[in-house]
Amino acid sequence: MALLEARELSKSFGALTAVNAVNLRIEPGTLHSIIGPNGAGKTTLFNLLTGRFAPSAGRILFDGRDITGTRAHRIAHLGLARSFQRTNVFPAFTLLDNVWVAAFACSRSWRGLLWRRTESYAGVSAQARQALNDVGLIAKQSELAREISHGEQRQLELAIALAAAPRVLLLDEPAAGLSPEETRRMVALVRALKGRYTIVLIEHKMDIIMSVSDRISVMHFGSLIAEGTPAEIQRNPEVRRAYLGGMAA
Amino acid sequence: MRHAIVTEIWIFAIFGLGLNLLLGYTGLLSFGQATFFGSAAYVAGYLLKYYGIGIFTALGVGIGVGALSALVVGYLCVQRAGLYFIMLTFALNQLFYFIAYQWTSVTGGEDGMPGIPRPALLGIDFRQPLAYYVLVSALFLLSLWAMQRIVESPLGKILQAIRENEVRAEALGYNVPRFKLLAFVIGGAFSGFAGVLYAMLFGIVPLEAIGVVFSGNVVFATLIGGSGSLYGPIIGSVVFIWLSESVSVLWARWPLLLGVAFVIVVLFFRGGVVEAWSRIWRFSKRAS
Numbered sequence: 001m002a003l004l005e006a007r008e009l010s011k012s013f014g015a016l017t018a019v020n021a022v023n024l025r026i027e028p029g030t031l032h033s034i035i036g037p038n039g040a041g042k043t044t045l046f047n048l049l050t051g052r053f054a055p056s057a058g059r060i061l062f063d064g065r066d067i068t069g070t071r072a073h074r075i076a077h078l079g080l081a082r083s084f085q086r087t088n089v090f091p092a093f094t095l096l097d098n099v100w101v102a103a104f105a106c107s108r109s110w111r112g113l114l115w116r117r118t119e120s121y122a123g124v125s126a127q128a129r130q131a132l133n134d135v136g137l138i139a140k141q142s143e144l145a146r147e148i149s150h151g152e153q154r155q156l157e158l159a160i161a162l163a164a165a166p167r168v169l170l171l172d173e174p175a176a177g178l179s180p181e182e183t184r185r186m187v188a189l190v191r192a193l194k195g196r197y198t199i200v201l202i203e204h205k206m207d208i209i210m211s212v213s214d215r216i217s218v219m220h221f222g223s224l225i226a227e228g229t230p231a232e233i234q235r236n237p238e239v240r241r242a243y244l245g246g247m248a249a
Numbered sequence: 250m251r252h253a254i255v256t257e258i259w260i261f262a263i264f265g266l267g268l269n270l271l272l273g274y275t276g277l278l279s280f281g282q283a284t285f286f287g288s289a290a291y292v293a294g295y296l297l298k299y300y301g302i303g304i305f306t307a308l309g310v311g312i313g314v315g316a317l318s319a320l321v322v323g324y325l326c327v328q329r330a331g332l333y334f335i336m337l338t339f340a341l342n343q344l345f346y347f348i349a350y351q352w353t354s355v356t357g358g359e360d361g362m363p364g365i366p367r368p369a370l371l372g373i374d375f376r377q378p379l380a381y382y383v384l385v386s387a388l389f390l391l392s393l394w395a396m397q398r399i400v401e402s403p404l405g406k407i408l409q410a411i412r413e414n415e416v417r418a419e420a421l422g423y424n425v426p427r428f429k430l431l432a433f434v435i436g437g438a439f440s441g442f443a444g445v446l447y448a449m450l451f452g453i454v455p456l457e458a459i460g461v462v463f464s465g466n467v468v469f470a471t472l473i474g475g476s477g478s479l480y481g482p483i484i485g486s487v488v489f490i491w492l493s494e495s496v497s498v499l500w501a502r503w504p505l506l507l508g509v510a511f512v513i514v515v516l517f518f519r520g521g522v523v524e525a526w527s528r529i530w531r532f533s534k535r536a537s
Contacts, residue, residue, distance in 0.1 A: 050420065076422030084420075090413040101410045104403050105422035114435075115398045118406055164421065 001064060003028040003198050004049065004080075004168050009058035011044055018044040020222035021058065026168065031190075031199045033209045036219035037242075042202045043085055045219070046170050049200075050082050051075040062168075077106060081166035085173045085202070087153045091146035095137055095156055098145050099128040102163035131163035135189060151182035158189065169197045175205055187212065210234070218242070252382040253450065258490045259389035260446045265471045265482025266396045267439025272468065273476035274400060275432045276412030280464050281338035282440050284322055284345045285315040287459020289441030290448040291349065291356055294365045297449070304370050307445050308388075315441015316434045318345075323433030327426045342461050349459045361455040365448050375449075385446055392439065393483070399435065400479060408432055469507065473514050475521025484522045 002025035011019040018041045026032050034042050047053045049060060051072040059068045062078055070078075081102075090098050103124045104110075112120075119125065132138045135155040140148060145156060154174060161169055175186045187208050193199065194212065203209050209216060209230070216233045218226040220242045226233060233239055264286060271277040289311035296302045296310060326337045349356045356362055367375040375381045399405055410418045411425055419425050448454045457463055466489065467482075474485025488510070496503040518525040 052416075052420070071424075072419045073422045073424045076420060082420060084417070088414060088417045088420075090410055090417065092413055093410070097406065101406050101418070102421050104406070110403070112402070113404050114402050116403065117398075117401055118403055121403070160417070160421070 002026055002061075003063055004200070005061040006045075006049065007059045007061070009045070009048060009060065010056050011041075011048055011053060012056045017222050019048060019055075022219075022222075022224050024217060024224065026198060026200055027215075028198050029195065030214040031194045031201060031212055033201045033203060033213040033216045034219060035203065035206075035209055035216060040219040041222040042219055043172055046082060046172055046200075046202065050080055050170060076164065079106075079165075079167035080170065081161040081164040081168070082170040083157045083161045083172055083174060085176055087150070087157055089145045089153060089156055089160065091144070093145055094142050095132060095145060095148070095159075096128060096141040098156060099131045099159050099163040100124065102160045103127040103131065103165075106164040106166075127165060128163050131159045134162055134193070135159040136185075151178050151185075154178060154182070154186065155189070158186075162193075167198060168200065169193070170200045172202045173204060174201075175203065175208060183208070252378040254490065254494045256378075256382045256385045256450055257447075257494070258486050259385050260443050260450060261467070261470065261490050262483040262486040263389055263392045263446070264440055264443035264467050265474070265486050266392060266479075267436040267443070268467050269471050269476055269479075269482045270396065270399065270408070270432050270436045270439075272471055273478070273481065274405060274412065275408040275429060277429060277432070278335050278468070279326075279338045279433075279436070280335055280461065280468065281322060281326075281342035282436070282467050283459050283461065283463035284338075284342045285318045285437040285440035286444035286447070286463065287349065287454070288318045288345060288444070289314040290444035290454040290458050291362060293445040294362050294448040294454045295355065297365050297368070298362070301366075301368070304368050304375065304384075304449070307368075307449070308442060311441040311445030312438045313441070315444065316438040319433045319437020319440070320430070323430045323437070327429040327433065339461060339464075342459075342464055346456075346459050346461065349456060356454070356456070359456055361453050361458075362448075363453040365452050365454065367449045367452075381450065385450070388442075388446065392442065393479075396439070397479060404428075404431070469511060471521075473507075473510055473521055475518075475523030477520045478523045481521050481523045488522065 004026040006022050006024040009019060009022045010017065022045060036042055048055050051070050054069050059066060062080065067075060100118065107124050129138060132141055135158050137152060137155055137159060158174055174190065175183045178186060191212055213230050216228065216230055217224050218233060218239050225242060226236045226239045268279065268282050271279050292314045293307040293310045297307050322341045326334050329337055350358055367381060369375060373380055375384060407423055407428055411428060415425055444458065447458065470485035470489035471482045473488055474483065475481030492503060492506060496506060514521055
């Protein structure tokens with residue numbers, strides 16, 4: 001059974017249909033990529049899946065449960081964590097505090113919310129440090145988020161998503177704006193996370209997509225036009241016309 | 250300085266601590282804190298005057314009324330963001346003000362509610378200025394300690410996270426409006442607590458205690474002191490009350506000074522006196 005499923009999911013903004021009757025099944029343990037030209041509706045699809053926008057039509061199922069219309073903060077508690085395409089961290093916080101609030105959000109007990117010191121939550125702090133360690137930022141845990149490099153902020157973005165110990169990780173262009181060297185590091189990171197999490201990945205860089213994905217869905221003007229393994233997608237003539245061809249031109 | 254002035258400073262500082270949880274930590278500018286301050290002062294004042302309740306009962310009532318009124322006002326305000334939020338806190342404050350203004354049989358309207366006693370406790374006569382000063386000082390330290398615990402708790406972190414990045418906080422799993430409301434209720438409880446102490450200090454609840462000018466004053470004082478730190482509102486209260494009580498005797502146009510101080514803060518020291526001080530400190534250390 002699919003862990004995350006979209007059925008005939010649509011979203012319109014006035015006359016514009018950003019997501020048009022999308023059917024998507026994310027199998028547990030896989031890395032499923034969503035590709036498509038700019039403006040194809042990929043980020044909007046993420047915003048629907050994570051409850052930031054309510055869909056205009058269609059249903060979303062998580063672990064067999066209908067979560068359509070559930071608000072973002074509740075969906076996060078179910079185990080869906082996302083990273084953002086534009087870096088979206090807490091700039092005035094230290095790196096550790098950035099991941100700490102993420103880990104605390106999904107900790108099972110909020111006892112002492114008003115009076116316990118944050119350092120006394122050993123489990124939450126350990127989970128936060130683990131997330132920083134996973135992305136290789138543990139050495140910089142006391143630095144402020146606004147003072148680290150863009151590449152490191154992208155890693156932090158990922159760590160915040162990881163800190164919530166999610167069941168599904170939705171990564172929106174984790175390599176956006178990274179140098180080739182930083183991109184290599186990010187790819188290695190995503191590959192290391194593969195298998196530990198069910199991952200849905202939006203990415204533009206085809207070499208990344210082809211090398212890490214188990215399955216690929218192709219979006220074009222709000223609709224899914226193809227789905228398959230990397231090899232199948234590369235052979236698909238419609239995809240070549242809509243996307244790969246467009247890039248070559 | 251007379252005991253009464255320092256007592257007033259501590260009371261205003263408690264009021265400022267409550268506002269700063271909203272303004273400094275959550276990033277919500279409330280222009281209606283006097284709603285909770287005044288409501289608590291009226292209710293507890295009424296009970297003190299006509300029902301002879303004790304000091305601690307009155308303070309408990311104040312906390313309760315402050316929190317409850319903040320729950321109602323906050324529930325309406327947190328639905329909106331930015332300017333609309335500010336205007337709502339302001340408008341609802343006006344609403345409460347006019348209720349107090351019209352309801353003369355209870356509040357005394359423009360004349361205020363006079364004759365509020367300071368009941369004795371354990372044989373201590375709090376009508377003595379020194380005794381009341383000591384009591385308020387102790388309660389101020391208690392409030393400061395409580396607020397410090399709150400801002401260093403997970404709640405403090407979450408509120409700051411909301412201030413820094415509301416969308417991300419929501420995506421992490423925090424019900425942002427609910428947390429804003431919680432900040433409101435806690436701030437309201439501090440305001441109500443201060444309101445009752447204020448009523449007992451002067452023996453009257455003046456109509457101004459629920460007015461928007463009073464709400465503005467605490468925002469002013471907090472910004473001058475520095476909204477970025479726990480101690481900012483305390484320093485702001487010292488500056489504000491000291492100026493208003495001592496300079497106002499010498500010069501009726503004293504708010505001009507306050508205006509100048511405010512302009513300087515906004516232009517050069519966004520972190521208020523606290524930031525100015527730490528900059529001077531660093532500068533002098535580098536110079537030596």
